[in-house]
Every structure is written in C-alpha cells, then in structure tokens.
Amino acid sequence: MKIKVNGQDYEITVEPGRTLLDILRYELRLTGTKEGCGTGSCGSCTVLLDGEAVNSCLVFAIEVEGKEITTIEGLSQQGKLHPLQQAFIDEGAVQCGFCTPGVILTAKAFLDSNPHPTELEIRQAIAGNLCRCTGYDKIVRAIMSATNS
C-alpha cells in the first residue's frame, strides 16, 4: 500500500491487523510517536490524519491509504520549530517527554480549529492526553502562549 507521512510517499507491505502506530514506529522507524497503552486511553500515540488528531494505536494501517499523516517528526518546517514546540520548551512543559509528541499534535489540531481558546477549552481539548509528570499546568500555559505568538 501507499502511505504519505510528513510529506513523503512510502510504499509498504502491511500485514492485516497492523496498526498505524506499528507501521510508523517499526516500518518507517518514526519512533517519536509513542505507545503508552495501545487501547486508545492515553493519547501518547496521537498523530494527525488529514489534519485531525487520532490515536494511531486504534487505526488500522490499511485505513490510511491515500491519506496524509503528520507525526511529531514532521512538525518543524525547514529546521524551524513549530510555535507549539518552542512554547513547550520555553514554558517548561516537557518533563519525561513521553506524552509530549502526542500532546503537541493534539494541541496543533485543536488550535487550527480554535485559534483563541480559553483555559477550559484547552484543558478539554487535551483531556485525552495523559501526562503523569507535569500536572498539566505548564502544558496549558505553553498552549496559551503559543496562541499569542
């Protein structure tokens, strides 16, 4: 099957039952996408599928034929960090970093549809992304500050 990830086309053979997460991590070696649960409950495997945030552990690889996928590796453009990435660094929103790719991509999809959210809207938007290190405080602040930049 053909698959487009971070603007690049790939041709791969996929065994049935393989998830998009498996393909990204183990076939394409894009290991920035993480697996925290494998059952859709933690958000650490979040990627963008045609601009929408999805849990890649719940998507079968064969479902994404012809769609565009963005992973954390594809978020910065020409060596320049996305404002969300920069804000996460500056605001101290990154600790262990395991949730970080998923949270940033969820936030990206959310801000694309709602560029000036309230704190509560941000919290609701990332409620599917667990973070065990930060207590969310600095993550929420980072997303807010990215809306201003």
Added chain:
Amino acid sequence: MAKYSVVGKRVPRIDALNKVTGTAVYSGDVILPDMLYGKVLRNPHTHAIIQRLDVTKAQALEGVKAVITASDVPGYQSRSPLLLAEMPHLAQEKVTYAGQPVAVVAATSIEIAEKAVDLIEVEYEELPPILDVLESMKPETPPIYPDLYTNFIASPPSDEDSTPSNIAYHMVINRGDLEAGFKEADLILENTFRTQPVHHGYLEPFAAVASVDMGGKVIVWTQSQGVFTARQMIAAFLDLPASRVNLVPVEIGGAFGGKSFLALAPLCALLALKTGRPVRMEMSRDEVIKAARPAPGSVTTIKMGVTKEGYITAASISLIYDAGGFPEMSHTMFARGNTLSHYKIPNLKIEAFDVLTNKVPVTYYRAPGTPQNHFAVESQMDLIARVLDMDPLQLRIQNIAVEGDTAPSGEILPKVGYKETLERMAEYLKEKGSLQGDDQGRGVACGFWHGATVTFGAYVHINIDGSVTLVVGVTDVSGSRTSIAQIVAEEFGIPMESVSVVVGDTDTAPWASPSVGSQTIYSLSQAVYRACQDAKEQLRHLAAARFEVEASGFEFANGRLIFQGDAEKSIAIGSLARYSISFRGAGPVVGRGSIGGLPPAPSVAVHAADVEIDKETGKVKVLSYAVAQDVGLAVNPLSVEGQIQGAVTQGIGWALMEGYQFDQGKVQNDTLLDYRMPTATDVPMIDALLVEVGSDSGIYGIRHVGEPPIVGALAAIANAIQSATGVRIKELPMTPEAILNGLKEQNKS
C-alpha cells in the same frame, strides 16, 4: 537570588528540544539489526505450586530461538540463598501472585513469541490465597514462604523460638512515657485510615533491548533509575562479572520510583546471551498494571493526645503496608525517618510492618510509604483542630519541629524551614481570603520527607574551545541534566550553551546511585561542584605557571581566569586547555568529584486545597491548589515548580480516583480506562510557593525537592472535603460513591 548568575534562573531543559521533535531515544525506540522479540508467560493464579512445566512444544515452533524457565537461569544455580532482588524474575517452585513470570520466549516475530507462550504447558496446584494483611499477620496463618522470618528474610535468626512469618519487616520506635503523655492530654482521638495500592502511572511501559558483542559482553538498553544497580542485578542473574555487562542509559518516560525495579531487562539479557542475537521486549499496559510493582496499600491506626491549648502530648501510630507476594522492598524502612517526624512529640510509639499477601508485590513510589502515613497523621491533625476549634495551620505551627529538636529516629534536626513554610502558606491564604461558595471547602496538610542517602561521582573535561563537558552516570528523571549544567556554567562563568552534559553508560561513567529519594540534585550537585573545583584548581596552577604568580590569586569570570583583577594577567580556560594538551603541556584538564552520603536536608511542603462538592453526584472539583515548600535553593525554579505540580496531581489522583481493584487477589482494573488517572480537566493550575531556607549540607543550600509535594496531598483533599460537606472519609480513594455514602450517613444522624 542575585548571588548567582545561572544557578537560580528559570532555564528551559536541555533535553526538551529532542523531546519536542520526537528524536529523544527511549528503551522501546532502540532498533538493532536481526532483532528477536521476547515475551513473558505469566502465571494466572494468586497462590499455587508449579507441578509441571513443559516447554517442548513451544521450543519446537518454527521461529522460536529460546525458551527459558527458572532452571535455565545461571544466577539461580550458582548461589544460594539468592539476593531478594534476583528472585522475582522467574518463578521457581511456587507462584505467589497472579502475573508472576514463569517462562520467557524469544522468537523471530512478536506473533510467533506470543504463539509460543501459549504452547508452554504448566500444571499448577492451587493453594488458598492470603489476601488481607490483618489476616496474614496472625501467627496461625500459614506462611507464604516457609523459610521467611521477620527481618531475617530467607535465613532463620539465631533466636531458637522464632517461627516463619508473613511479616517480612517490622520496626518499633519508643520515646518518652506514652501512658503518662496520654494522661496529660485533654483530648485523645484514635482513628484508622486505609489506602489501596496505587500505580506510579508512568506513561512509558517497561521495555528492554539487549545484545551480546563478539567479546561476550552483554549490552542492555533499558529505562532504569539506576544503571549501576541495574548492572549488578543483571550480572547476578546471568552469573557474570559486572564488567561483562554494560547498561546504556536512555530517556525514561516517567519513573517516580517505579523504575528501579527491573521488569524485563534481566530476562531480555539472558535471551540475548542464549540466542546470540539482539532481543527486544516490551510490556503491554495491562502487564504494567498487573505485574510491574505498584505502591502498597496500607492500614494505619493513629492515636493522638493534645492539651486544650493544642499541644501534642503523646502519639502512637501503627502502619501496616501490604507488601504483596514478594518481600522485595521494605516500606517499614522509610517509616522510621518519615513518620511523625515534623512535630514535637515528647512521648510516642511508632510501629510499622511490611506484610505479605498473595497480591502483586510493591515497590517505592515518590516518598515511599509516606503519603500513606501522612494521610492518617494530617487527617488526624485536622480532626483535632476541629474539636479544639483552632485554625489548622496554627495548630501545626505551634507543634512544628525546629532546628535542634530530636526526631523520632534519634536524629538531631539540622537547619530546617518547616515553620517558615507554614508561615508562608498562612500569609498566602490570608491574601487569598476565605471561600464563599456553598459546598466549598479548604483543606490544609503538611507533607514531610526526610531524604535518602546516596553516592555519586562526576568528571569535568575542559575542552580546547573553552566549553566544558560534564560526565555523570545518573539517568535524568527530573531535569537533573539541566540543573547540573547550570552549576557548571556558574562555576566557570560560562553560558549554559557551552556546557554539555553526558550521561555515560556503566562502562564509561563514574558510579552513580539510582536517582531516588529526591537525592539527585541535592547530592549530585555536590559531586559536580567538587569536580568543578578540582578542574578550577588545575586551571589556576596552569595559569599561575604561565604568569608566574600565586595560583590562589585567580578568579573565574566569563570563561577566563583573571589574576587579582589585572586584565594583563588573564587567560581563557580554553587557551589553557589547549596548551595543556600540546606535547609540552601538563596533560588534559580533567576534574574529578565524588560525594559520599550527605546528611539529609529534610523539608516540609504545606498544601492547601480548595474544593467544591456536587452533592447530587458526589463529585469533587478541585477549584485551586497551592503548595509552599522549602526547597533550600531552587537551582531551576521552572523545574522545581514542574516537580511540585506533577507530584500534586499524582496526589490528587491518589486521593480521589486511583486504586487497585482486586477480585480474589487478581487485579481487575488493568487498563488506563479503568485505572483512571487525572486528566487536564481534573486539576486546576497549581501554585508553587518556593520557600528558600538554605540547608547546611547542600551546595548553595539545596534541599530535596521531588518527593515532599505528593506527601500532603491526600490529607489536604480529605480535609477540604470535610470542610465542604462535614463528611470525614478515612479510606482512599474518595470516590463520588464514597462521598454520597458519607452524606447519606450524615443525614441519618
């Protein structure tokens, strides 16, 4: 603090760039050519004897390269009795909890490995499980391990009368005259509090990759809080000298104490050794919850006596920790230094037990055993304040221990900031004003943490371009790389960008204790500081020889040495480093620092939670939350605040929603849907009020930071719930159901 130019500044973490771009490498991201996949067979019973274990069918499956059971473990054959830490990796004759590993397979694909695991035949003879700690402690209850004696694990004590017991560890402290103390009291309260096992909830499940090089050295990539202790454990398991094992540090996706336990690495290393090929193993989330050590549940009974003016005259406390099916980790050990230690109590008794049951064994979680005991102590303080009609902070302030007081452990308190921290919170709450809304309430509580004692080494290399490379052996679980880079930058007067921090593998880095006990910055900073001083002294001598002046006259500023402010007698550290490695030079400048166990720098975090209760549903909403904590000196306030906010959120989860649910000893809520942890909508912004009463022993006054802020959270929330509803809950988690039940009871009476 204006005293320093880099230390004390809010700086972004140096590891953040790799993490926001997805390039940081965690255990599960290591991919080697020709890799095999390992899978564990886990026992389904809570308590059973292994009658027969037959792996022949699994072995015969195409693609299977190795099947290993306890009888194949070199370390199990060579020594007896075994160290406790070596035993839990593969069950021998008996299984003592559901989920215990029985065999492990390596195959060419994960699917084949899973199929092979299903082909292993095991016959068990089930035994009646022991599930309740109080039951298990009774002398008439049969011991889970026939050769386990209290405090003398696996070898009988010399005392002839002693009998095997399910009490793995026991500790008692007596001080003063308890009976007389209670007589002096005008009010005596006694209560029992219960908590369930909870999980650390690190987002990254366990993973390991191992390979063997041509020389027979075993190389292991795994997320461990202590690569050197991990190396020792793996070497013992393989029965190899430690020098034949190299642990390579990787990023750790959250640990909180849970990743000192090696869930997979020894098995993975043995599979690599047996097959001669690299092997990768990963745990699924349900395996993590079921078998990767949670924190223990507890039953705590506290009795406290006070005068009518609110001075504590006596207290006794009994702490019982549910150790689960293996006597791996003693929480009793931590109870000694962390129970009733922050108050002045002239007469007291502290007693603690680790008791075995047929449930998943436990390990340390952020301030081991201490949130559990503070749930009891700080709830009790609140109940006393209510009866005496006293301000709960005032009650604590007037009983708080100060410098020179003797802690229950016998230790004389060094300089501490407990009182200053309480006063800071009092001031903050005064400014904030009281809550106005219906069904709203505020709760305060203290959280004390004594700190552990560990050892570290550090090397500092001065590079010819004037940059400095720092090499340590401690994995970064809390932002430690950034903080120690700040210290190096401070000491040489160079920008942060000129410092690189390398966490070496166990072959190249100096020894490091595991990153536990809130010790890392506190102790490691000393080793790093000493390595900097060593390198600076060498540089001073090189400069002194060059300018023919006294070495002691040189100061460091902006990456240069200057002799008594004389711009003529000034040279860049990079120039000195360059000359030193030329063939006429004195040799490279390498600073070496090492630190033995420092005296602890205990601290208190004071919590204040404002909550609102929906009386229809019983749901608790945390409206706002603040923690004042004496951090001594915050090397990186951004990082310190992050530690506090994360710890509080774990505490809120523990208080309100988290907890293992067992059915006959088997974990029922083994997904993240059923084991619910706080999301962004469950917590508010968390105010971190940093108090800086410097410690005497930490460099720059640094204290332990990471653990104190979880300790007080459980009681702070319980106290707030009582303020809002009048309902006192003594068992965690305080679910909506528990609150509705409490409200119902209240209506009855």
